[in-house]
Amino acid sequence: MCYLDNAATTFPKPQRVNDLLNSIAQQGVVSPGRGSHALAHLASDAVSRVRHRLARFFGAPGDNRLAFCFNATDALNLAIKGFLDNGDHVIISSMEHNSVLRPLRAMQRKGFITLDIAQCDKNGCLNPQEIISRFNKSTKLVIVSHASNVTGTIQPVDEIGRAVRDRGAYLLVDAAQTAGILPINMDDMCIDMLAFTGHKNLFGLQGTGGLAIGNRIGLLRPFREGGTGINSITELQPNEWPEAFEAGTPNVPGILSIGEGLQFIEDEGIAAIRKKGAEQLGYLWNELSAIEGVELHGLPPGSNRISVLSFSIRNWEPDDVGSVLNHNHGIYVRTGLHCSPLAHQTINTYPAGTVRLSPGYFTASIELETVVRTIRTMAKTLLPF
Ligand SMILES: Cc1ncc(COP(=O)(O)O)c(C=O)c1O
Missing domain, CATH: 3.90.1150.10 (Aspartate Aminotransferase, domain 1)
Structure with a gap:
């Protein structure tokens, strides 16, 4: 084979990821943040440690600005649906994945947003000028994949980030293909939101990923609501980050597997x-x-x-x-x-x-x-x- x-x-995953999953299969792991007993605390602490490592790994401004999601698609949906308002204009590159294109096309069809696509060349390279020339007074969000899953082309994210920032808009980067193989620092690269997936180059399980949220993002609406383990008395989704974005029991084995994946990446x-x-x-x-x-x-x-x-x-x-x-x-x-x-x-x-x-x-x-x-x-x- x-x-x-x-x-x-x-596939395969590093041995240390497999060892962790074997031990979880034998010993189990409980729900984090949803009980005051010792096992719940153990699970919460383990999840928090991975959150901390990932926030540092991507240069996110704090642990509360790293929300776990179920994959990059989930993270991109959170960023797109939670950030855009009626009348906003969005620019994407012509190399984007359906996880970016489809939510935007649906919003565009409803008349909620307007959308422009910046043309890349035959090798999939994006000239930042193609983005800049499409700006208008309603442009709020630019979305670019860090590297293409078709041609492997790496986009000049930092240059695009600076141009977007200079014009008062925000940059969302799809790092599904690059998290774990290219260094990423949100601050240096002027990235406002970074969507990643856990099961590719971070060597974690499927059903994991997340959104790292930069300091310039003040308002982000959760697009999934429910139990968070905090403020259970209120009937509305709590405002605290990251819990606001993490309704439902998380994929704890998956999150912990990313921790082992990160350790492997750091060791190698x-x-x-x-x-x-x-x-x-x-x-x-x-x-x-x-x-x-x-x-x-x-x-x-x-x-x-x-x-x-x-x-x-x-x-x-x-x-x-x-x-x-x-x-x-x-x-x-x-x-x-x-x-x-x-x-x-x-x-x-x-x-x-x-x-x-x-x-x-x-x-x-x-x-x-x-x-x-x-x-x-x-x-x-x-x-x-
Ligand atoms: C560039 C890119 N974006 C987004 C995704 C979606 O990732 P996931 O399936 O983990 O949600 C992929 C997956 O192949 C991808 O290659």
């Missing part, structure tokens, strides 16, 4: 993790670009990108490539639009999409060699003579 779909979810070093990704990308790019009939999408290695590599094979549908790799070779990749139709329109691979290879920290060189060999053979088949 050769798993090359780490951009969807990282984020620079070493990125370096390994860059080497894997360099190998795949060099080998695949030499194959006749294979087209690689996005920037070459050594430029502003992460190791998510989309490609197409002449005369092959991406889904057929994925199916043959899966059924005949035990190689698991992602095909199609990757929940990002706008991105494929941008790079001219719409509607069929691409085949996406996303190696991870635990991918061995021999796995990459196998996939290259297999693609070489496939590219020869069906090529016109």
Whole structure:
């Protein structure tokens, strides 16, 4: 088996994450913040420690400004629905994921907001000028993914952040693909809200993620209400952060697994993790670009990108490539639009999409060699003579 779909979810997880999950499976874990007994306190303290570490990891202004959510989609929905008001104007890039596009399109259709899309180039690169030129007097929020899940392109977030701030608006960054592999400091990068997911490069379980909220955000409405373990007497959602945003029992095993993931990242070093990704990308790019009939999408290695590599094979549908790799070779990749139709329109691979290879920290060189060999053979088949 050769798993090359780490951009969807990282697999396997570091041993220390598996050890923690095994111990939770055997010993259990109770609900945090919802009882005064010792076990509830233990769970609360453990969750608070992970919150503290994550807030520090992203440079969030305080632990109360790190709200746990159930994934990046949940965090993006909180940021978008909790922050925007009737009549606001929003600008996004043309590389955004459906988790950004769909909530906004629904609000736009209801006439609640207006929306503009800043065009990226064929490699998925966003020129900040494309954002700036779309500003109007109602522009409140700009949303940009830190790196694309289709081309791996890293956007100039800090430059965009400064431009957005100078114009009195706010920047929401989708860090689903970058949290854990690129250094992020909200303050330095002028990020007002940062949505992340726990199950990709933070090496946690699925069903985890969060929103880090910068100091400039004064008002954010919860979009999910219910029990929070505090102020139970009031019939309305409490105002205290982060509890206001965390109604319902959280995914405690998942949150704790992120803590172990963070420890792993700190032990290995984020620079070493990125370096390994860059080497894997360099190998795949060099080998695949030499194959006749294979087209690689996005920037070459050594430029502003992460190791998510989309490609197409002449005369092959991406889904057929994925199916043959899966059924005949035990190689698991992602095909199609990757929940990002706008991105494929941008790079001219719409509607069929691409085949996406996303190696991870635990991918061995021999796995990459196998996939290259297999693609070489496939590219020869069906090529016109
Ligand atoms: C760029 C980007 N944004 C958002 C998401 C959504 O993440 P999740 O499925 O964890 O909510 C993904 C997931 O692939 C992604 O790649």
